[in-house]
Amino acid sequence: MSSTTVSPAGTAATEPYTVELAPGVRAFIQPDGGWCLNNAGIISSGGRTVLIDTAATERRARLLRDTATAHGAAPPTTVVNTHHHGDHTYGNCVFPEATIIGHTGCREETLAVGFQLHGQWPWIDYGDIAITPAFVTYDDSLTLHVGDTELRLIHPGPAHTIGDTIVHLPREGIVFTGDLVFNGGTPFIPMGSLAGSLRALEVLRGLDAETVVPGHGPVTGPGVYDVLERYFRWLQDLAATEYAAGRTPLEAARRADLGEFAHLHESERLVGNLHRAYAELDGLPLGVQLDLPLVLGDMRTMNGGEPLTCHA
Secondary structure, three states, X not given: OOOOOOOOOOOOOOOOEEEEEEOOEEEEEOOOOOOOOOOEEXXXXXXXXXXXXXXXXXXXXXXXXXXXXXXXXXXXXXXXXXXXXXXXXXXXXXXXXXXXXXXXXXXXXXXXXXXXXXXXXXXXXXXXXXXXXXXXEEOOEEEEXXXXXXXXXXXXXXXXXXXXXXXXXXXXXXXXXXXXEEOOEOOOOOOOOHHHHHXXXXXXXXXXXXXXXXXXXXXXXXXXXXXXXXXXXXXXXXXXXXXXXXXXXXXXHHHOXXXXXXXXXXXXXXXXXXXXXHHHHOOOOOOOOOOHXXXXXXXHHHOOOOOOOOOO
């Protein structure tokens, strides 16, 4: 199996590539960041290797493994999951020697949803996947030391999901956000919280990291937080207006003028996000479970009646 390469500037990569962020710290980027094309992190120091997230298929997770161990690096003995979604956790099983770490909610949801991607996209060749949840969990924060590299794990509260983890490397000024940040794609919060997503952005800003590795899309800087905040504020206003008018999330999404957000991929996520915003307007607890078949059905309708496009 071939290893990944750094994508030359100005070219459109179609295969995963790596970006060196600091000595011993790399981002594993899967372009173009659409459904199931998530990013991961590789930290190697002091004879140890830690991964941040895995991948949606066995093939992609093995490619990540080959990349992590290239040039003599130690095999990963720790995997941190930023949340439970299958594109970030399915590949855990490819690392049987690794300690899997995640927020308590991440473990609970990984077990609860099981083969979630199989249910959504049954035609994808996922390979030999065994659901492998975190077996070390934390509630608020946890610090890992990988050689002389410090990784601070921070739970911002319900946001993208109920069990999100931010991974902050304070000395290097790097943050791995998981799907709290999409760079170039529409945010997705039906399993989390709109209000919580705004709060999570404030947590991220407070870390003052200059390098931001999103859950999907190219490595970026903290300016991406401003784009996301504008989207979430726009979503709040849209939801409040349409909710007051008695329109359903689907009706609201069909009427919406995306404006500056029209260029974002996966625009069908808007209706799912509106379902979450409506739940909060109803006064339901942050992160409360929604009617997922209804949400996914509305998203399919917004996608022209076609299944959502999985790129795994």
